[in-house]
Amino acid sequence: MIVSNIIPLDNKRSKIFIDGEFAFILYRGEIKNFKLCTGEEISSPVFDEICNIVIPKRAKIRAMNLLQKRDYTEYKLREKLKEGFYPEPIIDDTIEYLKSYRYIDDERFAEDYTRYHMESRSRNRIRQDLMQKGIRTDIIDRIIENAYREEKNNPELDICVSLLRKKHYDPDTITYEEKQKLMAFLYRKGFGNEVITKALSLDTSGI
Structure with a gap:
């Protein structure tokens, strides 16, 4: 296996290409420690250490750091790891590790x-x-x-009523055109016809 190219990604990391194909991301210090140079051979033990120890460990640490800040779904966490150029098999292993401890659920x-x-x-x-x-x-x-x-109450109905109250809805004075605009407004919010119809039938001023 030959290190075919080392392309800087930023001021700390570089993309490492092996035999013409992207392999992994390494920090400058790691490149130096592993003595990787463009055009030179990378030994199997070094390659295995990077792929089976260095990168998997880094992927887990990266994922844990992300989860410390907020919760992620499996899909969104996969996307974040892909942005870090982690190989798919390592992402799969990282996700399974996190799921085993219910860090993602x-x-x-x-x-x-x-x-x-x-x-x-x-x-x-x-x-x-x-x-x-x-x-x-x-x-x-x-x-x-x-x-x-x-839920004992109907949360959607409560939200609709609250929105209508803010719009100063009055079923006794509203015009047909105004009512249609309000209905369209509630539809865009994602409410169904049944909830909207019920909310419009109520006197929101007294609720």
Whole structure:
């Protein structure tokens, strides 16, 4: 195996190419310690140490540092690791390691996200948000269904009423055109026809 190129990525790291193909990212100090030079051979023991020890350890540390700042779904964490040029097999191993300790848990993430936002966002908006975060639709639908079933009140209706109150909605004086605009406004927020119709039938001024 020949180090075919060493291309600086930033002022600390470089991309290492082996036999013409990108292999991994190393810091300048590591390149020096492993005595890697363009056009020279890299021994199998050195290559194995980098691929099986150095890079996997760094991927785990990077992932843990990210998770210390906020929660990530599996999909979003994979995206962050890909941005760091970690090879796919190492990303897979890192994800499995994190899942084994429940450092990442899409079901827990979906449940926490749903319960936190159900007082301020529509059910459809929450579902779309979770889908964009890469969570499987079967998990999303089950978590959302359970969360709303356990609620005694109707969070979506409460949100609609609150929004209508802020718009100074009065069912006795509103014109047809104004009502259509309000309905379109609520549709864009992700609320369904049944909830919107019920909210518009209420006297929000007295709620």
